[in-house]
Amino acid sequence: MGSCMYPVERGAYKLLSEIGNGVSAVVYKAQCLPLNSTVVAIKVIDLDRSRPNLLDDVRRETKAMSLLSHPNILTAHCSFTVGRHLWVVMPFMAAGSLHSILSSSFPLGLPEPSIALLLKHTLLALHYLHAQGLLHRDIKASNILLDSNGSIKLADFGVSASIYEPLSSAATFSPFFNDLVGTPYWMAPEVIHSHVGYGFKADIWSFGITALELAHGRPPLSHLPPSKSLVIRITNRFRLNHDDHYHHHQYQYLDDEDAKKKNKKNKKKFSKAFKDMVASCLVQDPSKRPSAEKLLKHPFFKTCKSPDHLVRHVLQGLPIIEERLKESPLHPPPPSSVDGDDDDDNGSGEVTKIRRISGWNFNEDVFELNPVFPCDKKEDPSPITSSFYSSSFLEGGGKDGDRKRDDRVKVKEEEKKKDDEIHEKGNEEEEVEEVGLLGWKSRTAETLGPELISLLNSLSLEKEMVMNLLESCRGEGMGIGDWEEEREQRLADMVGKLQRTVDGLTIQLKGESAKNAALEKELQGLKDKNLT
Amino acid sequence: MDSRCQFRPDWWPGRLMQQLLTNYSARFMSSSPSSAIYYQLDRRVSTIVRLITVESELKSQQQEKGKGEENPRSRFGPVLVQTELVAQEALLWFVGCLSKKKKKKKKMKGLFKSKPKTPAEVVRQTRDLLVYADMNWNSRETKREEKMAELSKLIRELKSILYGNSESEPVTEACAQLTQEFFKENTLRLLIICLPKLNLEARKDATQVVANLQRQQVHSRLIASDHLEANKDLMDILISGYENMDIALHYGAMLRECIRHQSIARYVLESDHMKKFFDYIQLPNFDIASDASATFKELLTRHKSTVAEFLTKNYDWFFAEFNSKLLESPNYITRRQAIKLLGDMLLDRSNSSVMMRYVSSKDNLRIMMNLLRESSKNIQIEAFHVFKLFAANQNKPPEIVSILIANRSKLLRFFSDFKMDKENEQFEADKAQVIKEIAALEPRDRP
Numbered sequence: 001m002g003s004c005m006y007p008v009e010r011g012a013y014k015l016l017s018e019i020g021n022g023v024s025a026v027v028y029k030a031q032c033l034p035l036n037s038t039v040v041a042i043k044v045i046d047l048d049r050s051r052p053n054l055l056d057d058v059r060r061e062t063k064a065m066s067l068l069s070h071p072n073i074l075t076a077h078c079s080f081t082v083g084r085h086l087w088v089v090m091p092f093m094a095a096g097s098l099h100s101i102l103s104s105s106f107p108l109g110l111p112e113p114s115i116a117l118l119l120k121h122t123l124l125a126l127h128y129l130h131a132q133g134l135l136h137r138d139i140k141a142s143n144i145l146l147d148s149n150g151s152i153k154l155a156d157f158g159v160s161a162s163i164y165e166p167l168s169s170a171a172t173f174s175p176f177f178n179d180l181v182g183t184p185y186w187m188a189p190e191v192i193h194s195h196v197g198y199g200f201k202a203d204i205w206s207f208g209i210t211a212l213e214l215a216h217g218r219p220p221l222s223h224l225p226p227s228k229s230l231v232i233r234i235t236n237r238f239r240l241n242h243d244d245h246y247h248h249h250q251y252q253y254l255d256d257e258d259a260k261k262k263n264k265k266n267k268k269k270f271s272k273a274f275k276d277m278v279a280s281c282l283v284q285d286p287s288k289r290p291s292a293e294k295l296l297k298h299p300f301f302k303t304c305k306s307p308d309h310l311v312r313h314v315l316q317g318l319p320i321i322e323e324r325l326k327e328s329p330l331h332p333p334p335p336s337s338v339d340g341d342d343d344d345d346n347g348s349g350e351v352t353k354i355r356r357i358s359g360w361n362f363n364e365d366v367f368e369l370n371p372v373f374p375c376d377k378k379e380d381p382s383p384i385t386s387s388f389y390s391s392s393f394l395e396g397g398g399k400d401g402d403r404k405r406d407d408r409v410k411v412k413e414e415e416k417k418k419d420d421e422i423h424e425k426g427n428e429e430e431e432v433e434e435v436g437l438l439g440w441k442s443r444t445a446e447t448l449g450p451e452l453i454s455l456l457n458s459l460s461l462e463k464e465m466v467m468n469l470l471e472s473c474r475g476e477g478m479g480i481g482d483w484e485e486e487r488e489q490r491l492a493d494m495v496g497k498l499q500r501t502v503d504g505l506t507i508q509l510k511g512e513s514a515k516n517a518a519l520e521k522e523l524q525g526l527k528d529k530n531l532t
Numbered sequence: 533m534d535s536r537c538q539f540r541p542d543w544w545p546g547r548l549m550q551q552l553l554t555n556y557s558a559r560f561m562s563s564s565p566s567s568a569i570y571y572q573l574d575r576r577v578s579t580i581v582r583l584i585t586v587e588s589e590l591k592s593q594q595q596e597k598g599k600g601e602e603n604p605r606s607r608f609g610p611v612l613v614q615t616e617l618v619a620q621e622a623l624l625w626f627v628g629c630l631s632k633k634k635k636k637k638k639k640m641k642g643l644f645k646s647k648p649k650t651p652a653e654v655v656r657q658t659r660d661l662l663v664y665a666d667m668n669w670n671s672r673e674t675k676r677e678e679k680m681a682e683l684s685k686l687i688r689e690l691k692s693i694l695y696g697n698s699e700s701e702p703v704t705e706a707c708a709q710l711t712q713e714f715f716k717e718n719t720l721r722l723l724i725i726c727l728p729k730l731n732l733e734a735r736k737d738a739t740q741v742v743a744n745l746q747r748q749q750v751h752s753r754l755i756a757s758d759h760l761e762a763n764k765d766l767m768d769i770l771i772s773g774y775e776n777m778d779i780a781l782h783y784g785a786m787l788r789e790c791i792r793h794q795s796i797a798r799y800v801l802e803s804d805h806m807k808k809f810f811d812y813i814q815l816p817n818f819d820i821a822s823d824a825s826a827t828f829k830e831l832l833t834r835h836k837s838t839v840a841e842f843l844t845k846n847y848d849w850f851f852a853e854f855n856s857k858l859l860e861s862p863n864y865i866t867r868r869q870a871i872k873l874l875g876d877m878l879l880d881r882s883n884s885s886v887m888m889r890y891v892s893s894k895d896n897l898r899i900m901m902n903l904l905r906e907s908s909k910n911i912q913i914e915a916f917h918v919f920k921l922f923a924a925n926q927n928k929p930p931e932i933v934s935i936l937i938a939n940r941s942k943l944l945r946f947f948s949d950f951k952m953d954k955e956n957e958q959f960e961a962d963k964a965q966v967i968k969e970i971a972a973l974e975p976r977d978r979p
Contacts, residue, residue, distance in 0.1 A: 008816040008817055008818075009816065047864070047865060047868075048864075048908045048909070048910055055822070055865075055868075055869070058822075059819070059822045059823075059826065062818055062819045062822070063781060063819050063823070066781065066819050067732070067736060067781060069732050069733075078817060078818075079817070079818040079819060080816050080817060080818050081818055081863065081864065081865045083864055084864045084865075084908065086818060086865075132736070133695075133740075
């Protein structure tokens with residue numbers, strides 16, 4: 001464990017400067033005085049500012065961190081409480097997160113050899129985690145840290161889950177999880193459609209998205225507010241399939257990005273191997289994505305350089321981490337700011353980990369490439385997860401201007417006001433509602449009714465669109481033959497599924513309105529009673 | 533023991549010997565409960581030789597019948613005499629391979645495809661290596677390392693039988709076999725005792741194996757429960773793990789699985805260890821302290837009837853400790869977890885008599901009222917869930933009534949501003965009830 005040597009008392013550490021900041025956690029650079037003033041990073045988590053089950057999340061995270069041992073995984077030296085705060089003492093990763101490196105020095109992405117190296121080490125960490133039965137569930141550039149010697153570590157187990165330790169009271173052992181966790185842009189479709197549960201392959205998807213993030217300086221679709229990216233991802237499959245007689249799988253992403261880059265007069269060429277590797281991670285069907293182990297054997301990773309390469313090509317001349325943090329609030333665009341070691345509120349378990357990115361204007365071209373369907377409100381077709389949706393939507397609402405370091409936000413009263421403002425700014429068509437998981441449950445039937453109706457509307461709209469798509473496929477696909485049939489079958493299935501969901505929701509709606517009526521009656525009765 | 537493939541395949545007595553030893557070694561290994569293998573070998577030599585002879589005679593008889601066939605066994609007759617020598621040689625090899633270097637095995641693997649081990653065999657081999665690890669901790673460095681590597685591999689194999697792996701789901705029959713063999717002898721004890729000698733990965737695997745075994749049913753019986761019942765002192769070892777940072781999390785996880793069995797939970801509750809938990813919960817290392825408090829909570833909430841019985845019997849010392857060490861602890865996290873747990877315990881129907889007793893004490897009321905004054909909202913709210921029981925009690929003792937009356941205006945003022953972050957109907961209803969109760973209080977002695 002190695003933790004024995006680090007003292008577990010506040011007095012032994014001297015905080016030097018803040019290097020990262022999240023909603024309920026701040027990361028400091030610090031010195032451990034009894035150990036020759038070794039520099040460490042200390043993540044200070046406010047245990048009082050959060051949902052009640054934060055403690056369980058924190059316990060899971062610290063436990064995961066102290067039981068893991070891999071050169072590419074950031075583990076904790078020790079952790080202890082100081083008043084209401086938990087101090088997690090970790091190795092100091094001097095070069096900070098890849099995300100902060102991208103935003104300070106490589107806003108348009110890193111060169112391919114460096115990407116290969118970074119991804120390979122990330123993949124090694126992922127392979128280790130998966131072999132341990134752990135899912136990371138939040139792979140992205142801001143969770144990949146670099147030290148000044150070029151060593152690469154995967155961090156932040158705030159939302160990780162173990163297949164060996166059921167999250168809740170669930171007695172059965174299951175390698176699938178149903179809670180919505182992660183950060184939208186990096187989220188795999190089956191996480192979004194979380195009713196089907198997801199396993200290790202969800203991490204592979206996020207890994208693929210992270211690859212694109214490193215290539216382009218930001219994740220795909222990040223010009224949209226996070227909630228939107230969820231919607232598009234959900235509807236996306238049709239479009240992608242539609243186009244893919246031309247391009248296998250989802251080269252689309254790369255091509256979209258490339259197209260955009262060209263617009264920006266910044267041509268970037270990536271190798272075939274790289275595109276192929278990313279495409280294999282971004283296959284819709286999780287079972288068709290490679291495992292971490294298999295992915296490690298991909299030709300893309302064959303010719304990896306040594307970590308020195310990073311030192312020479314990426315880390316050289318990089319502003320030091322504290323400076324990056326200072327600069328960022330002043331700096332407008334490139335993707336938000338410094339995450340320092342570990343920026344987030346690591347308690348934000350099931351409901352949300354929403355990254356606030358905005359400041360990108362809507363690009364007409366992109367609009368064409370990534371049609372945003374004109375509905376008032378999009379929800380997951382699954383009624384089961386709709387509650388998750390509304391809560392993530394609301395915070396995902398995108399936020400102009402305020403590019404603070406808090407990438408992720410939790411459902412919190414205080415946020416409401418800000419969110420309201422945003423929506424006044426005309427931020428898309430999303431209907432914003434502050435609905436937490438609990439809020440949803442306890443919500444009265446009155447508010448539920450209209451919401452379900454709008455949900456129903458959006459679903460029928462979606463259905464319509466699918467129909468249109470189906471038609472257009474039929475129209476143009478005449479000559480193409482074999483893939484055409486398969487696609488049609490798939491679309492028909494999809495439509496059927498959606499139809500069923502709509503039916504289910506209709507029934508649910510009826511039930512709710514009945515309940516609503518009953519409740520109203522009861523309320524009336526009570527009022528009467530009160531009056532008399 | 534893959535190196536049974538030592539024999540040259542073209543030499544048939546070699547093959548026969550190999551087969552015999554394969555069959556025999558399983559029994560041989562399983563029947564030696566300790567590392568006495570070496571000592572017992574001598575006695576076994578004659579047995580093996582006899583077996584071989586019998587086998588050979590049988591073969592030769594068979595051969596008489598099927599004369600004329602082109603069969604390598606036709607060379608059997610002349611070699612028969614040599615069998616004894618072969619047996620000797622085989623045994624020497626057998627002894628040798630127990631301490632042979634691994635690399636040799638690798639070389640030999642190509643010659644014979646060794647059959648996959650049965651789950652029971654894996655357990656037996658694990659057990660033998662654990663015995664070795666337990667007894668020969670001071671033996672030669674290289675040799676020991678080799679054995680420990682082998683042991684780690686076997687434990688991982690056990691894990692993949694129980695949990696399945698990327699290629700296959702666990703097989704019920706294999707799990708049952710493994711479980712049966714595991715609990716037949718003292719494998720659990722050996723594994724627990726040797727855990728500190730394993731490396732981190734093997735420790736984690738071992739913990740998961742032990743956890744899984746607690747849930748395995750054989751003939752619809754949880755044999756783990758029976759085994760633990762007969763070996764309750766294992767709990768003592770596991771609990772003491774909280775005093776050793778290196779193994780605390782592993783022992784802790786095993787312990788929590790073991791107390792899923794009601795009888796085992798009862799044993800722990802009634803043991804002196806219960807008192808130690810009050811200290812373990814406040815250990816400076818957060819991960820260990822929170823592991824201990826997870827176990828503590830499990831003990832006090834999982835098996836309702838046992839918990840009710842325990843709390844009734846041990847009310848005085850338990851709540852004295854609970855109040856002074858946990859609820860009044862200077863440590864924020866301890867207070868927060870304790871008040872939550874107290875609420876869970878008292879609000880459980882099975883503990884209603886304990887609850888009545890608790891809410892009749894003015895000292896307890898004082899503690900609750902102090903917790904209501906905490907600056908932490910989380911603590912305030914949890915304290916409210918207990919406080920409401922004092923107020924809702926229809927048979928409030930006079931001293932409780934007088935405290936409530938003395939603080940009536942302060943309490944009412946406090947509750948009027950007291951809100952949850954999120955709207956919660958149940959909470960509001962409870963609060964209204966409490967306010968009503970307090971507002972309506974009349975001093976008892978003035979009817």
